[in-house]
Amino acid sequence: MKLRYSALYVAMTAIFAAGAVHAAAQDPAPQDAAAARKVKDLDSVQVTATKRETPLQKTPVAISAISADSLDKERVMTVQDITKLVPGFEATSQGDHGVVTLTMRGIGNDSAKTEYADPEVAMFIDGVYSPRPEAAAGLLLDIERVEVLRGPQGTLWGRNSTAGVVNFETGKPDTSGFYGNAQLDFGNYSHVGTRATVNLPISSTFALRFAMAQEQHDGYVDYQNPSQQLPSVAQQQANYLASGGTLATFQPINASNYVTGGDQYNAQDQSAARVSALWQPNDAFTWNLSYEYFRDRGTPGMSLMQQPRAGQDFWSALIDTAPYLKRDSNTVRSRMDFKISDAMTLSYVAGFNRFSGKSNFDQDNGVQVPTSFTTGASYQADRTNSSNYKNYSHELDLKSAGDNTVDWILGLYYAAEDNNIRFDIPILNGTAQGTVAWQGSFIQPKETVNTTAFFGQATWHITDGLRLTGGARWSKDEKKNEGGRGWGWAYDPTVPQVPISPDVDPGNVGFNVSTVNDAKYSKSKVTWLARLDTDVGQHGLLYASVSTGYKSGGTQDAGTLYAPETLTNYEVGSKFSFLDGHLTWNSAIYYEQFKNFQLAAPITYPDGNRGLGFSNVKGTTKVMGFESELAWQTESDRLNLVFSAIPKKELGTLKYAGSNDYQGLPACDPASGISACVDVSGNDLPHAPNASLTAIYEHDFRLSNGGRLTPRISAQYQSSQWLSTFNLGDGDKQKAYGRGDISLRYNEPQDRWWVGMYVQNVSDAKVRTSAGRFALPGGSFAYTSQYQPPRTYGVNVGVWF
Template structure:
């Protein structure tokens, strides 16, 4: 407990120090450009405050009784936030991991998430919304942060108003909207090491008194961080099998553009319409050796598969607001998105290089000891559409209310191929090959919701909300085409990988077996439906001037899953208890937001052992399936503070103290080659959840130096610190693992991100009247090796080799921006 006490002491001392300095500060507020993530919002009373829509209506951030962080685009730019992975450092309790096969980002909030929720099979626990439209997959433009009005991060279940899969929270992206204030815009360029170059910009153009246009764009590219190692120099090994040049892993090459229209024919009707496109030609992330081989760098890989990403997304979003009367507003939100493309990645990550040499039992036979694996999304297309209709009160009334209905539909297609061999590409014996063709997976979600706030008095409010959700999922015609090892007779080199990309599963089997293959086919036809009532009860009160307190109990719901092989998994649920306080002190120079929570997470959808017992209770059969584990508990304390010591000095702080604990979960660690050996099952009860450090904090300080000519020089420093965290809920290995009859313990270090600090620094010059700026920056000054996951590779004859995806290394760059 000593480290917990130390962490709490650190938070308290930082906040106390902030208050002490603010108490002697001058009474005037900061300049408008100093507004940031924790600054209060404007309800028409306080000029310069940030507006949020966490309650599906505009309200002041400081008067919204929810744990929420809000970031303007200016703040995102200053903190070098390009996407949601960069955002995680600045939001209490938010963590992320990256997945290579699907180029996906997986989010964890308050310790709860699921690293496998990145395909059409599973949904995330943290929902992403863009202009009020749910984004079911994180592979598209939803990860980019450009030309935004703000990003809102809502912590805790949002099961009443947001609903769809906002089990532990939601990220809401609000794009910058057109306006009638005249022609304006900006262009920005950024350059840095690793051949980084990016450009961003926007143009606002009023077309008439009732119609306005806005165009925004962003491009980001950099070379990959992971160098290619030279091909092995071993007898019988063909160097041509290895990649030594070309696009590298961890490369980035993304571009996006958004066109927005605002039509306001009267004071009662407003229509915002946008269309967005995104293209990703970069490269996947890849597991790197946790312990590099002698003579190699950590940021390098012995790769026998060239990386490739060719993904796209398109989206159309519409939001119509109509004031039926002065007290009632109708809102219709609709959206369509399509995400598709392909990815190819090195599944073995060069963990086991082939050694060549001859078989001692047969000196004429070469051995290609090592391991080969390649994964590829040959093609994919995820279509999503949604409709939401709301009626809500407007203006000051005794009761504020909102009611609505929601419907969404997904239709997804993917073909995913796997090639695994004992050896290497040109000489290995085939171990497993498969093509997983899910031709028509559909998801329907229908909901009705309502929320009522009773304004008991000017200082006291009580809120209740309900949402009934009906989810349905089905796989129509999904098929797996697979082969294990080599056939007893016939060739072993019949290749499934990427072959006949437009063939159905039945056609693919026929074509391959005509060449002498030994492929079989299995079906995944399945459907399931689930219903759930989510609810919210909350009371909030103005405890003093500029001080809001609240207490709430809320629930969240994530629909069930369909699985390969025709099985289903029941939904996940959560109940969250929370109290919070939001206040501004010392003549409004200190903004302080605090929240404490306890979450009871139930029916965790996860791989585990299913035991079949006889009438006497004896286990007679076991298998690994995705089922509902008992769940977990999570509780913690979150703090956000902004102090404007003077007009020129600003400090921002975000901190979390948390603890998570699994309930009963009997499973086998699938990262090892004994994943199907139920003799190695163990109960993980009491383990911590992944990506949940006990303490984490980010502090940013900046100071303005005013020059005689009217310009400003601003140095800005950020430091992020975390205590150690686990990279999976296994929390390392234990002594009860048995391999070949021998007890084995792989320890815990491979599954742990040790405590670390990461520092960033920037120096910015802003011209008079904010017409242009120049900025130089360095990220991850320590060049820390920050891991986001832990994986293994190794055929059965080897001990596993441990791998991890990493956050970017130290990078340098400069940014220039022109406003007009």
């Protein structure tokens, strides 16, 4: 892969590196070196889970706080990389849209890849809601910490926090002085990564902070040679004639229709930049403002055959659709804090995002080898011709300050989205030369979301060690689809049977309207929280809570509506600190009950047309689990254990569940509205292993020159887990697995620079994150999956100045 740095990027990187080298030649800042070596008091970690800064160990919420140091050492580059650091947290990727689906405590679904997004795990950056994880906090650029709140957070955090909240706090400018850092990585698959941050004080009241990152590597998936797999021309002709064709219309398979070169699937080419400003003219007013740009020119992740054909490498595929991905995100975030008096503060948080994307994906995954140009296989390309999303939000928080008998917060919230998309699916028999099996074009010119909310929460300090908290939120969601149409192939024999071009009107090339999608959804809901927490001695906390979550319903293809889902969560938790704050142990037991749990999947209607269907699971979907985190730190040693157990994750009642990602499902009752389905009532939820454990350990070896050599090992174990609600057997499951990462880092005595090496996925484990099924001749099936990356390794170097 060629390096794609812009001239500006190269220039800025050179400036940062030059500044770092210059600073390294000067006397070190004693306070910085001391801070780097200081043994942290884990009992003093601060979080903002309750919309005010509180110690982690005194916050009665199931929350994981991940520091910038941990993110760096664990090489956390994307949202998916965070999951191993948080109990009960999983992430999967969707190849055709290149999006990320998050699952918390077994709750999450594929609606995240729709125009509305609507994930159950809400994502915030600096308190601003971001509906699309693939653009949020691009490359985790200059992140100060990540707070992951588990369980419904519908009172304070609001929309779509049914299962939990992930909040990224970015590095903020300050007026203390000029400083920064830069980092450079090299690894296999031609990996090159650079990161840099600079803090620039302009005056005693104004400061700027610049941050940027570029990460790229070649694709993991090689191209298979079609000539080694396609039948001979004579055999192709015989197969074609046997299918009813004639000699006059026969043509051999054009091998040039297969992709054998160029960018490969599972490649990365992402850039991000942010400029942040701080203005603090006096002690009563602070304004943080930032602009962030994220650019993705990588490729989608390919779904691979779980059992490759004989003679083919595992990380390879027979590709007939070249990968393409183009995404751009522009975001402005603003936070103003006003100190009204010693007893009251007002905050105004606002954000705006414009996100656009295009992609092309080989949806047939190269599983079926054609026997002629029209038989033995299917050609399917899932193509996002255009997608554009605009969203903005405003939040006003008025809250108490100082020591009070009752701490309180009141808030107003408004958010709006305006989205449009065109998505084409050409499906041809045999190869791209073949006859049309079906084609669809989904054109949604305007889909909007408007959300309004009022909320309040109060904590009564009954005694010095006993507190009672109550809160409620009223939310109203309104969604509209204006002019949306699904177009389906009309099978007009006079129309040329070729894949639809992205720049043509489907109505002019042999398509009919299959679904009219105009619809409006509007509904309001109240969610609430009740919690009691008490101190246990000086370094312990116990809490018990009942909370509710809500995710709105909406519109879907054919203009039908689906209902909102609601959740009630019962939770008991504890937090303890030992050894003067150098050992913490936090645990929680929870039981969750879902009503109208939403599932989304691509489906086929009885008339042969296709669309995205939403189903509400009837009855009660139940999840029960236990999670625990232990952190220990001394001057030279650091240990983290993250454990999750989800023994119960039972789906409610859903008799008709279908998905085009799973071929060969039984025919469905026509009354169901879909062509093929199975009864998934009572099945296990996917992405919810019975047990999961992550263990991380590192030790500092002090060298004679004063430097530090730090080996680090990170190991993860997960028991088996289903990859879909169908629970179809081994192909639809990830078996129990273990994987590990190791690294070694040397810090020079004054902490002015460091150099390291790493190996991730040391054992080269093949870990599935999703599954699909294709029909093969003879009634058998082949399963495909998206996978975590293979073994990667490299070296890196960083400087502070």
